[in-house]
Amino acid sequence: MRLIGVDLLCERGGRRVFSGLGFAVSGGEALVVTGPNGAGKSSLLRVIAGLVRHDAGTITLEGGDDELPVPAQCHYAGHYDALKPSLTVMENLSFWQSFFEVPGLDPLDALDELEIGHLADLPGAYLSAGQRRRLALARLLVARRPVWLLDEPTSALDRRSEAKLTALMNAHVADGGIVMAATHTPLELVNRRELQIGRPQA
Amino acid sequence: MSGPFTALFLREVRLAVRVGGGALMGVLFFLIVVTVIPFGIGPDLNLLNRIGPAILWIGALLATLLALDRLFQADREDGSLDLLLMGGHPLELVVVVKCLAHWAATGLPLVIATPILSIFVNLEPIQIGAVVATLLVGTPALTFIGAIGAALTVTLRRGGLLLAILVLPSTIPVLIFGVSAANAAVSEPMPFMTPFLYLAAVSLISTVIGPVAAAAALRSGQD
Numbered sequence: 001m002r003l004i005g006v007d008l009l010c011e012r013g014g015r016r017v018f019s020g021l022g023f024a025v026s027g028g029e030a031l032v033v034t035g036p037n038g039a040g041k042s043s044l045l046r047v048i049a050g051l052v053r054h055d056a057g058t059i060t061l062e063g064g065d066d067e068l069p070v071p072a073q074c075h076y077a078g079h080y081d082a083l084k085p086s087l088t089v090m091e092n093l094s095f096w097q098s099f100f101e102v103p104g105l106d107p108l109d110a111l112d113e114l115e116i117g118h119l120a121d122l123p124g125a126y127l128s129a130g131q132r133r134r135l136a137l138a139r140l141l142v143a144r145r146p147v148w149l150l151d152e153p154t155s156a157l158d159r160r161s162e163a164k165l166t167a168l169m170n171a172h173v174a175d176g177g178i179v180m181a182a183t184h185t186p187l188e189l190v191n192r193r194e195l196q197i198g199r200p201q202a
Numbered sequence: 203m204s205g206p207f208t209a210l211f212l213r214e215v216r217l218a219v220r221v222g223g224g225a226l227m228g229v230l231f232f233l234i235v236v237t238v239i240p241f242g243i244g245p246d247l248n249l250l251n252r253i254g255p256a257i258l259w260i261g262a263l264l265a266t267l268l269a270l271d272r273l274f275q276a277d278r279e280d281g282s283l284d285l286l287l288m289g290g291h292p293l294e295l296v297v298v299v300k301c302l303a304h305w306a307a308t309g310l311p312l313v314i315a316t317p318i319l320s321i322f323v324n325l326e327p328i329q330i331g332a333v334v335a336t337l338l339v340g341t342p343a344l345t346f347i348g349a350i351g352a353a354l355t356v357t358l359r360r361g362g363l364l365l366a367i368l369v370l371p372s373t374i375p376v377l378i379f380g381v382s383a384a385n386a387a388v389s390e391p392m393p394f395m396t397p398f399l400y401l402a403a404v405s406l407i408s409t410v411i412g413p414v415a416a417a418a419a420l421r422s423g424q425d
Contacts, residue, residue, distance in 0.1 A: 051284050051424055072290030080281025086220040087213070098209030099289050139285075 001027035001063035003048075003070075003147055003178050008057035010043050017043045019056075023195050027063070027146070030169060030179040030189045035197035041182035042078070044197065045149045048180070049076040064146060074147040079155075081136040085125035089116065092124055093138055100143035110141040114164065129156040137165060140172075148172060150181040162187070206291060207299045214303030217276075224269030228308040229315050231268050235261040236319045247324045254323030255333050255384035259377055261319075262312045262337055266344040267369060269308050271362040273300060273352040274420060283356075287424070293417040297353075301345050301413065309341040332387030332394065336401060340380040343405040346412030347372050353419035375404050 008021040017040040025031040033041045046052040048059055050071030061070050083092055093107040104110075111117040114134040119127065127135065133156045140148055148169070154162050166187045169179050173191055181187070218225040239257050240250055250257075277283040286296055316337055320330040351369035355361030383397035 049288055068290055071288045076288060078281055082281040082285050084217055095209050095213045099206045101206050
């Protein structure tokens with residue numbers, strides 16, 4: 001499996017975020033996207049997720065499911081946790097499992113994995129920022145998708161959860177999956193490569 | 203594991219009926235609008251009876267609009283919309299399911315409350331039946347037409363007012379056929395079925411056009 005982006009051009013609000021950007025990441029590799037603020041790290045992940053239009057270039061997933069578009073084979077964890085305050089933790093998570101329609105971990109096991117199993121029946125409104133983030137990460141486990149796109153996944157996480165996240169990312173990579181993460185935290189990832197995005201021309 | 207669209211429907215209904223959802227608000231607003239008008243008009247029972255169906259229809263129209271601006275906006279603000287777009291399901295179907303759930307949680311209670319509110323405006327039993335039937339057929343059209351406006355204004359922080367301005371003109375056909383069918387039930391020479399079938403046709407057309415247009419608007423609003 002190989003995720004390839006060729007000659008990507010992205011313009012947002014009339015401003016060129018990046019142009020001529022290319023990358024290739026194989027199954028079993030983690031690609032860490034680095035660069036200064038405003039360089040387009042988040043935009044790149046959103047472009048791959050199909051949430052922001054790219055004005056030129058192509059994104060392909062070789063060895064993926066040809067029936068599905070690339071975004072439908074990606075998990076995206078961005079700045080927002082997609083959590084409904086009036087639903088319980090369990091309801092939030094099981095909904096995404098049913099909606100994504102691919103098999104994965106049992107929601108309760110996924111919550112236990114991220115050490116928030118005891119909160120399963122609590123409404124989402126009562127979670128702390130770190131717990132919300134961990135719930136968002138549990139979503140990656142309940143439905144198996146080969147590509148993980150993580151935008152600042154460590155924000156609001158404590159040391160212990162950060163180590164847990166690193167372990168989950170490494171497990172996903174060892175399983176042949178692809179991880180693309182934009183983060184400033186030096187995570188101890190195996191098979192780690194780096195994609196440096198420069199400051200855009202004004 | 204239930205199907206993705208069943209799960210989406212149940213989630214939407216749950217969100218609507220729990221704290222912070224709009225389901226109860228719509229019915230209460232409907233109640234207030236219909237109750238206030240007789241106070242303004244005065245105790246003229248004949249007049250109330252004549253304009254009663256129109257009052258109920260306009261009340262239902264405004265109550266439907268009230269909760270519509272959150273249809274997609276709530277999902278956009280917390281990032282759920284991104285994930286719904288990435289689900290691999292056709293966005294049009296996602297919109298249809300969201301609209302159906304929205305109607306079940308906010309439109310259907312209006313229809314159920316109508317017989318009680320009809321008494322406030324002095325309607326006869328046959329008129330009550332006619333108003334309930336027209337609202338049952340017509341309110342889905344309001345939801346589906348409103349979904350287009352909700353999708354267009356999804357990126358705006360306070361899009362509720364703009365939504366009303368965009369959507370209300372397009373709901374005029376629904377209002378005309380709905381009220382004329384309800385009136386035709388008691389005025390002898392006019393047939394009930396003609397405007398009623400037109401109303402049903404408008405409903406069916408908006409069930410098709412609404413989701414397609416709303417999905418297109420949501421896609422183009424992504425940035």
